Amino acid sequence: MMGEKDYRKLFEKYLNGDYTAEELKEILAFFQVERSGNTLEQLVEDYLANDAVVSQTDEDSVRRVVHQTDQAIHAALQARRQRRRFQLSYWPYVAASILIVLSVSFGIYRYYGAPATQPALVSDHTGDIPPGGNRATLTLSDGRTIVLDGARGEIVIGNEVTYTDGSRVISNPSLSLQLTTPKGGTYQVTLPDSSKVWLNASSTLTYPNNFNGHERTVYLEGEAYFAVRGLTSSVGPHKELHKVPFKVVSKGHSVEVKGTEFNVSAYADEAAVMTTLVEGQVSVLADGSTTTLTAGQQSVSTGGTMHVHAVNPVLFTAWKDGMFIFEDETLENIMQRVARWYDVEIEYQGVNKEELYTGSFSRYENVSGVLNNLAFAGDLTYTIKERRIIISKAD
Template sequence: MVYFRDQENTGELQDLVVKALSDLQENEYEERALAQEALDRVKANLNHLLEQEGRRRAGRVRGIRRWLPYAAAIIFACTLGAWFLMKSGEKIDEPNVVGSNILPGGNRATLTWADGSTIDLSETQSGIVVGKEITYVDGSDVLHVEAGKPESQSRSSDAEWLTLSTPRGGTYQVILPDGSQVWLNASTTLKYPSQFTGPERVVELTGEAYFSVTHIRGKANQQMVPFRVLSNGQTVEVLGTEFNISAYPDDIDTRTTLVSGSVQIMNSASKITHTLRPGDQSITHQQQTEVIQVDPSLAVAWKSGDIVLTNVALETIMQQISRWYDVEVEYAAVQPRSAEFFGTVSRMRELSAVLQAMESTGNVRFQRNNRTIIVNPKN
């Protein structure tokens, strides 16, 4: 495995496995294509780990070097194993299902004006742009497209607070008046002004969102205008950066993960401030805030359409599934003693495929009764 840690040799690893698989199924073009796709993911994951190790070698965290060979082996084994499981579908039991297939969520959101009037935004659009007018990302006018709306929803020249809300099974993007972009995950609410005025930019978040904040200078003094996010138990202050906040009311902790730039986290109860650097994640619970190091790509996998299974608690995964697929989750009287999963699964797939992937790598089994998922230990 040390040999294959050399980035120049990962191609050789791929060639060896391709040959092994082609010997098994020489005449099956479709299976060979599926194998190639899986192996491409193996190579990408290996290269990602190698690049990550190189970046971190000069940084503060060096522990990754100790487990990199094992991580590479796990990625390789799990991806190869997933290919065999996929091609041996008769060996995998379908989750016990009552009811029709449950499809993943999509572009769904509601826009609310300060006077309480609302618009259900188009599901064929991915987001809105807030400027002199509110438009969809393709330039079409939200107010003109949505016919039959009361005149109270016509735009005012004065700044007013707007609210963008996604339901369970919904996601949407908003480009704010300053050009900052926010991607909302399911069951999320973002409150923001139609115009940013004054010495700071302030928004309020409930749920989970990914922020890409632009640098703005004040017209009068040319000083940087701070951007603040008020969320559950904390205030995040930035000038221009990318970060993810998960602040659901039913979660114990509020987690902020920094992708690039720098942010300051102030605990609302203790008033203690922490500064995050890329790769840092703050965990706020009441008066306590802890800062740990994580792989930021895992924390924002939802934005890329993935559900991360590796080293994620069963309850956390099921919460994500509940919000995205709009289902209820119940646990059997006997709880799984441990539930260690590996890999990622696309959240663009039907729910049954996600549950099947979890069953194939963990010691759980699922039953589904319409829109209720029952979690059982695997016998």
């Protein structure tokens, strides 16, 4: 176990981004052991007290950054546990997601300019709005619709549709199934080849109840994270099926893989289709061209063109682990995600929607918590009227 001086020195290096991969693994392992105690809170409190940027820190601010840091570390550790072949190259992405949180004392910062000295006040607050949750419907090819149990949050597709505890949703399902999440909904499905899909809010996934051995093709509108079973996991009853390429088709855009993890965002109300690769390799077919992505790359297809660039995948996949994490994102893009998750409409009054923000927040807090952070960082005020949020400049 690290001594007090050791972990304080390592934590300081970690905040400054001056660490090796081995040191990062050591500090994350330390957090995993100590996260239930007071060590993390004390480290963050010391950091805030000594940070020249933050001249005054109240208890609420400390609690907020501790909570956000803990959320980021928890999400990182969960992601690590879920990976059967966790590679060292992923650690910089984990580090980046945590450092984004740790470098933002009050949750969210603007890209330029100083934050407001006091949080903006809510001018009219007629009721807070809770976060989304596990909500989805399953539609059969004959038109029948089944409202899925939100408390279970995951179904398994095959000759029967069941929840993960084995209880039956429906016997002898139709050849084609459609899983749909509303605004404020998310759900997880295990496909007939044991691949897993996490469906984000306001999304639809269409797929067969059994793959025929010649192709594994699903259709997506909206956003989903895919963990596709491939050749390296070809065991059990689906051994031969795993040799068949897996395709995700959306808005004239196709992603083809054999086994990997990636995120596809293809909302109908957004011009671009984005494919973000977490691990493995995929081929992206769009706009008459084909390109191959490797881990840490993203393709953006829009307006008849496609380009590829390096990204931090955590920024585009944190949603499935219960976090919003963004870096240099416009207010409009952030609020578009907020609108889908909280099932609200957004109205702007005299606000620069292109202003850039960096920060993070949990997807499990009420919308007021998110808006208070934005208001504080951007010198904004907001009004909640039923399911409409009006954002304006603070006086």
